Amino acid sequence: MEERGNISIHTENIFPIIKKFLYSDHEIFLRELVSNAVDATQKMKRIASIGEYKGELGELKVKVAVDKEARTITISDNGIGMTAEEIKKYINQIAFSGAAEFVERFKDSGEKDQIIGQFGLGFYSAFMVADRVEIVTKSYQEGAEAAHWTCDGSTEFAIIPAHKEDRGTNVILNVAADSDEFLEKERIRTILNKYCKFLPVPVEFEGEVINNPNPIWTKQPSELTDEDYKNFYKELYPFSEAPLFWIHLNVDYPFNLTGILYFPKIKNDFELQRNKIQLYSRQVFITDEVKDVVPEFLMLLHGIIDSPDIPLNVSRSFLQADSSVKKINTYITKKVADKLNENFKKDRAGFETIWNDVNVFVKYGMLSDDKFYEKAKDFVLLQNTEGKYYTIEEYKALVQANQQNKNDQLVLLYTTDADKQHAFVEAAQSRSYDVLKLDSMIDSHFIGLLEQKLEKVTLKRVDSETIDKLIERDETKESVLSDKEKEDLKGIYEQAINNQHMIVEVAPLSPDDAPVVITMPEFMRRMKDMSKTGGGGMMFMGDMPDTYNVTVNANHPLNQRVLNTEGETKTAVARQAFDLALLSQNMLSGAALTTFVKRSFELMTKE
Numbered sequence: 001m002e003e004r005g006n007i008s009i010h011t012e013n014i015f016p017i018i019k020k021f022l023y024s025d026h027e028i029f030l031r032e033l034v035s036n037a038v039d040a041t042q043k044m045k046r047i048a049s050i051g052e053y054k055g056e057l058g059e060l061k062v063k064v065a066v067d068k069e070a071r072t073i074t075i076s077d078n079g080i081g082m083t084a085e086e087i088k089k090y091i092n093q094i095a096f097s098g099a100a101e102f103v104e105r106f107k108d109s110g111e112k113d114q115i116i117g118q119f120g121l122g123f124y125s126a127f128m129v130a131d132r133v134e135i136v137t138k139s140y141q142e143g144a145e146a147a148h149w150t151c152d153g154s155t156e157f158a159i160i161p162a163h164k165e166d167r168g169t170n171v172i173l174n175v176a177a178d179s180d181e182f183l184e185k186e187r188i189r190t191i192l193n194k195y196c197k198f199l200p201v202p203v204e205f206e207g208e209v210i211n212n213p214n215p216i217w218t219k220q221p222s223e224l225t226d227e228d229y230k231n232f233y234k235e236l237y238p239f240s241e242a243p244l245f246w247i248h249l250n251v252d253y254p255f256n257l258t259g260i261l262y263f264p265k266i267k268n269d270f271e272l273q274r275n276k277i278q279l280y281s282r283q284v285f286i287t288d289e290v291k292d293v294v295p296e297f298l299m300l301l302h303g304i305i306d307s308p309d310i311p312l313n314v315s316r317s318f319l320q321a322d323s324s325v326k327k328i329n330t331y332i333t334k335k336v337a338d339k340l341n342e343n344f345k346k347d348r349a350g351f352e353t354i355w356n357d358v359n360v361f362v363k364y365g366m367l368s369d370d371k372f373y374e375k376a377k378d379f380v381l382l383q384n385t386e387g388k389y390y391t392i393e394e395y396k397a398l399v400q401a402n403q404q405n406k407n408d409q410l411v412l413l414y415t416t417d418a419d420k421q422h423a424f425v426e427a428a429q430s431r432s433y434d435v436l437k438l439d440s441m442i443d444s445h446f447i448g449l450l451e452q453k454l455e456k457v458t459l460k461r462v463d464s465e466t467i468d469k470l471i472e473r474d475e476t477k478e479s480v481l482s483d484k485e486k487e488d489l490k491g492i493y494e495q496a497i498n499n500q501h502m503i504v505e506v507a508p509l510s511p512d513d514a515p516v517v518i519t520m521p522e523f524m525r526r527m528k529d530m531s532k533t534g535g536g537g538m539m540f541m542g543d544m545p546d547t548y549n550v551t552v553n554a555n556h557p558l559n560q561r562v563l564n565t566e567g568e569t570k571t572a573v574a575r576q577a578f579d580l581a582l583l584s585q586n587m588l589s590g591a592a593l594t595t596f597v598k599r600s601f602e603l604m605t606k607e
């Protein structure tokens with residue numbers, strides 16, 4: 001006997017609204033229906049395990065089939081099935097009211113783009129691609145009669161008795177004219193691969209099981225070998241280099257979370273490596289946009305997070321404030337820090353070999369998360385120009401005796417380019433100073449962080465001052481020139497250089513130091529760096545030409561010669577000395593270099 005009825009929901013015509021809402025993400029209908037089928041088989045397994053089902057369980061499985069001729073997609077399972085009464089309750093009432101609620105909540109929301117794809121619409125999502133949906137189902141309960149339900153997405157439905165041998169449910173979608181793409185086998189295969197790859201029950205398509213029902217994150221770490229982790233990484237990212245190491249996440253209180261996070265080999269273009277963490281909920285793929293769920297600095301990691309506690313059906317602003325999301329954030333941060341610390345402690349040499357790959361990530365974490373800083377400060381490594389690694393404390397101890405200035409500040413020297421700044425590095429080494437290599441993009445921020453966190457420590461780039469001033473002592477150097485001679489020498493150089501952005505100063509350095517030294521003060525360069533990365537409200541600095549200090553060494557014999565030379569040669573020699581200083585710092589190029597070479601030949605010819 002056929003029964004017809006009306007689905008009792010208040011919103012009329014939710015179908016067109018939903019279709020419009022989910023326009024960009026129609027494909028999730030398959031995820032929803034396959035997950036329902038998986039749920040039904042898992043419920044069956046549970047019912048059998050507690051002895052409430054005496055019949056044959058069979059091999060629990062979900063099948064997906066496409067019939068292009070008949071224009072249908074069928075999702076079948078041998079799960080618990082439904083009686084006609086249950087269809088009325090679960091499909092007519094629950095599924096439809098869920099869809100109605102969705103429309104009510106989000107129809108005026110400006111955030112709809114963000115929630116699309118994260119909000120599981122459940123069974124109703126079938127109507128995004130089908131103009132008629134049928135359910136043929138038979139409950140596992142003894143003596144149950146099969147039922148056949150049909151609905152065109154409006155609020156009307158029909159149920160008739162049906163003939164079905166086996167327990168379980170077939171959901172048949174009669175694909176709508178505008179959804180032809182879903183009748184293509186390849187399209188269906190792609191969608192299954194995206195969302196269903198790790199569902200816990202075998203999913204068969206075209207005679208093949210398309211999923212891995214027991215992915216390694218659902219197992220205990222003690223059951224797994226390094227090979228297992230590496231193979232799984234390959235399965236996820238077939239084209240990536242092997243990971244450096246990994247963390248197996250596994251908590252069930254106060255929230256539920258499993259997963260594996262891999263440390264990839266990080267290239268400097270880390271922007272490109274984002275969206276490599278996939279979010280699952282009970283092995284169903286949800287999204288690879290895990291912003292807000294995973295701390296920002298951990299977005300560089302790869303892998304999988306699986307949690308039913310992450311609310312998927314809410315908007316982004318809600319997600320940020322959600323307490324389980326916050327706890328998950330804290331937990332992941334802690335696990336990552338602990339893992340790094342463990343690697344550092346267990347195998348210092350090994351840790352040093354991967355430092356190049358993890359340093360950007362660790363520094364990024366220290367900058368963006370205070371709790372991470374507190375843990376990482378004990379294993380973050382500093383590398384010097386000789387390639388040796390030190391922790392912060394080890395390094396402070398190393399330079400303590402020799403690099404304290406007159407104000408009791410420890411001055412840590414660094415280079416951003418050991419080749420270009422070679423003359424300065426060498427000058428520093430001649431005084432037995434140690435020089436750190438801080439040359440990645442993140443280091444300019446990291447330097448600021450160290451100064452802010454470490455007491456009585458300041459960092460200076462080797463070329464920010466002349467060697468005497470780099471680490472200031474109380475001693476004053478005698479000048480062999482009188483004040484009048486110094487004044488004259490300054491005038492000669494100013495005339496020879498003839499550039500208002502080169503500030504000339506005559507100072508008594510050691511006779512062994514270079515005759516002319518060009519430096520850019522640390523604070524000036526940092527402000528310019530900040531303006532380049534857009535921070536600190538220093539935008540205007542970016543447009544200013546570089547200004548340098550030119551220190552003329554009063555005690556160098558060359559400068560005494562400049563003073564004593566007559567005529568044009570005087571300026572030529574001063575200019576020559578200045579150009580040589582530029583040259584040693586890779587600052588001489590183009591026309592200036594050509595002029596320099598010509599002048600060199602002229603001076604040599606004169607001698």
Ligand SMILES: Nc1ncnc2c1ncn2[C@@H]1O[C@H](COP(=O)(O)OP(=O)(O)OP(=O)(O)O)[C@@H](O)[C@H]1O
Nearest residue numbers: 036037040081090091094095120121122123124169
């Ligand atoms: N293949 C199936 N076998 C048995 N029962 C099913 C099947 N598909 C759906 N149901 C029943 O219909 C109900 C409604 O399904 P629907 O997908 O709309 O919501 P849900 O699965 O409860 O929640 P979600 O929004 O997470 O999908 C299910 O809870 C289940 O009881």
